[in-house]
Amino acid sequence: MASVDGEKVVSNKQVILRDYVSGFPKESDMYVTTGTVKLKVPQGSNALLVKNLYLSCDPYMCNLLRPTASTWVTYVAPFKPGSPIIGHGVAKVLDSAHPDFKKGDLVWGMTGWEEYSLITETDILFKIQHTDVPLSYYTGILGMPGMSAYAGFYEVCSPKKGEYVFISAASGAVGQLVGQFAKLLGCFVVGSAGSKEKVDLLKNKFGFDEAFNYKEEPDLDAALKRYFPEGIDIYFENVGGKTLDAVLLNMRIHGRIAACGMISQYNLDEPEGVKNLMTLIYKRVYMQGFVVSDYYHLYPKFLETVLPYIKEEKIVYLEDIAEGLESGPAALVGLFSGRNVGKRLVVVARE
Amino acid sequence: MASVDGEKVVSNKQVILRDYVSGFPKESDMYVTTGTVKLKVPQGSNALLVKNLYLSCDPYMCNLLRPTASTWVTYVAPFKPGSPIIGHGVAKVLDSAHPDFKKGDLVWGMTGWEEYSLITETDILFKIQHTDVPLSYYTGILGMPGMSAYAGFYEVCSPKKGEYVFISAASGAVGQLVGQFAKLLGCFVVGSAGSKEKVDLLKNKFGFDEAFNYKEEPDLDAALKRYFPEGIDIYFENVGGKTLDAVLLNMRIHGRIAACGMISQYNLDEPEGVKNLMTLIYKRVYMQGFVVSDYYHLYPKFLETVLPYIKEEKIVYLEDIAEGLESGPAALVGLFSGRNVGKRLVVVARE
Structure with missing residues (x-):
């Protein structure tokens, strides 16, 4: 672990989009690289620095790999070649300048496909209040x-x-x-x-x-x-x-x-x-x-309904787990050929 | 005018479907013939005997000309080869055994393409209450x-x-x-x-x-x-x-x-x-x-809105009128090649 200006700098593995995709996405459309990251939010920002734990593979992400995405996708930012894939995930807050989140909070929402992310857009970011269920569930049944x-x-x-x-x-x-x-x-x-x-x-x-x-x-x-x-x-x-x-x-x-x-x-x-x-x-x-x-205002009501269903085993839930960020590209691409059985997610770290 | 059992029997011109249609409907898919009709409802029935005044040419009717109509059209009866075309129209009640309608009433709803119809299905039949607008409007703007x-x-x-x-x-x-x-x-x-x-x-x-x-x-x-x-x-x-x-x-x-x-x-x-x-x-x-x-329960509310619009000339309305039952087949077929300008209807009789 290095130090810059007295702040911790750590290595940060990332899944990068090589270039926009046409046709069926391939593993090679992405690559894994390692950069560095300061574990501190920039001064004067409203951002969070998080450690990513679980990343979600979702069908809609395929559309964001395409150059035309920005012309019709209006509800999330399209991916940028040379930058990490973006998706839903579960993360732990390491540093925060945002009034709603503090160090140690567990959150789920939009984050990067990397070990550590600086999150500046917090529109889709929820504090996890219930930790008596597997955290990975917040990429799926509870997310x-x-x-x-x-x-x-x-x-x-x-x-x-x-x-x-x-x-x-x-x-x-x-x-x-x-x-x-x-x-x-x-x-x-x-x-x-x-x-x-x-x-x-x-x-x-x-x-x-x-x-x-x-x-x-x-x-x-x-x-x-x-x-x-x-x-x-x-x-x-x-x-x-x-x-x-x-x-x-x-x-x-x-x-x-x-x-x-x-x-x-x-x-x-x-x-x-x-x-x-x-x-x-x-x-x-x-x-x-x-x-x-459009429906996230119903999230508290949703939790009231679904958490008891999970605890009383009225609902069963199946995950298809890929281990490690390196397995991310294959896990995502496999979704489009239906290779997943149940909710596919990538484990970056367990805590 | 003849008489059977002391009741009036009159000639009844009709537009008959020759056979089910495939492809683009043609005038020759229908023919005009003349039968006879008793101007009296059968004893013990719940029916109305009406004199048809105005008949409506509507795009949906095209689908009822096809043999497959009965498999998917659920809201009106498909046409039968050898029988008159059925559609919306304006008519005058000549005899009625139905408690809601009496001789002399003007009505609009489902009727036959003929001079006189015996109406046994009164689900879509409305008494015309407002006659200070052209009666033909009840095939269109008011129907x-x-x-x-x-x-x-x-x-x-x-x-x-x-x-x-x-x-x-x-x-x-x-x-x-x-x-x-x-x-x-x-x-x-x-x-x-x-x-x-x-x-x-x-x-x-x-x-x-x-x-x-x-x-x-x-x-x-x-x-x-x-x-x-x-x-x-x-x-x-x-x-x-x-x-x-x-x-x-x-x-x-x-x-x-x-x-x-x-x-x-x-x-x-x-x-x-x-x-x-x-x-x-x-x-x-x-x-x-x-x-x-599915919306006819709103008809009274609709009239409250639209009648004033018509009287105050806030809405204009254009009719494309074909004269006489004989012009019916051409008038209907012309609808599908867009030959009509405005609401197309057939005048059978003006009173």
Whole structure:
């Protein structure tokens, strides 16, 4: 450990974006390097200096790797080539000039893919108040994906007991929770996923009524008709494209679609065309795209709901953990080929 | 006039569907024939016998000409080959066994394309209380299209003063009203239509801020960016396909799309694919398909709003009138090639 002006300077491993990505992201689009960092916030700033513990791999991040991101992504800053990847994470405050945070606080929110980050934007940064659950949960069930599931299901879908709910990418961080929320409410819940292992998890661990492997269904419309002979009241949309088109044919009157993501489309040069939008009219369906950051005012209410569910084991939660910052690029890229089983995160340090 | 069992029997001209239609409807898909009708409701029924005065030509009717209609249209009965076309119209009650209607009443609602109809389904049938406006208005501004504009704009779009509003098929029965409602609320309103004549009408008669001919715009995205440099808050969707795709690229954050119809898609063997649905998520846009029949409980409130607008000439209204039942098939088919200018209707009789 060196010292500059009497302040500690430590080495800082970082995952850097090499250049903007076109097509499918590869591990080599990022590289790991080591710089240095002063463990002190600049004088006169409003910043925090944090030690990153857990970093979250989330599907939306793929879009931020692209040069066009800044033209349409309005809710987070796009990545910059030559700079660390940015994402959601759990961190410990080492120094703070911000009135809401002090040394020793645990926080979750937007941080860098590096060992230590200077955080200057604190719009999406929450102090962790409950530490009687694994800290890593704040990258998932108790963090952004959990809030996405909660806001998307309860706020966007207006669900009612007994309704028919379909969830795509259902074993992912958001999908597994939406399904369990829906089951707790008394809905009939079916999920789709991309492997036998995931389908088994949905049925046997997460308590979905049914689940299927979309890769083994040549006719998605027929598959949905098999599982939903009465049609679908609520579709929680994570994938887009052909799945959305098939779902549209199976929506019930006054059905609701919460569009959380469209991961099947992120790496295509041109998105697939969706042809069955007329059913929105025939069936009086609404489709609402949403972004979790619009709902963070509900975070305290969310915790009141979900913390007891976790403690009483009414909700189960599955993590897919990659060890060490060096594993970050592979962990992130693997998300887009569906290699993760459960919520994927990277452990930088455990305390 | 003949007599059967002492009851009047009169000749009854009818527009009959020859057979289900595939592709673009043609005049020859229908034919006009003359039968007879007893001017008395059957004993023990709950029916009405009406004399039809004005019949409405509406875009949705095109879909009912198809054999597949019954599989997805849930809000009106599909047409039957060999039977008269069914649609909205204005009629006079000649005989009634229904407690809510009596001889001499003027009504609007679902009736047959014929001189006289026996109406047994009265779900969509309203007694006309205000006759100090032209009766034909109840096929348009004061009937189903008027209610569509009202419910779609005020109920679905949650409009606010100063918002940017785009309307496709803007000179049609619904579009011309939506634009005027939006102007009365203080919105900035742009419409698209398919001819110079219609564009002139939008700007000079209906008071739209701007209007353009979509057929003269090789790049709809560029056209929309020209008229909406700040983006679109509300899109009133009447056409679907390429227009919807271009609009999606121009929606503002928390924008709203009311999907009323998608006339550009009705006569295609396969609908066009819409590619830019990801913007629903990025921009947190709400897209709601709606059917006017879900909103008829608002009809009294609607009349309270719109009747004064008509009488005070705050709203102007343009009809495109075809004379005589024989002109019905051409009038209906012409709707799908955009030959109508304003609300198209067929006069069967004036009293």
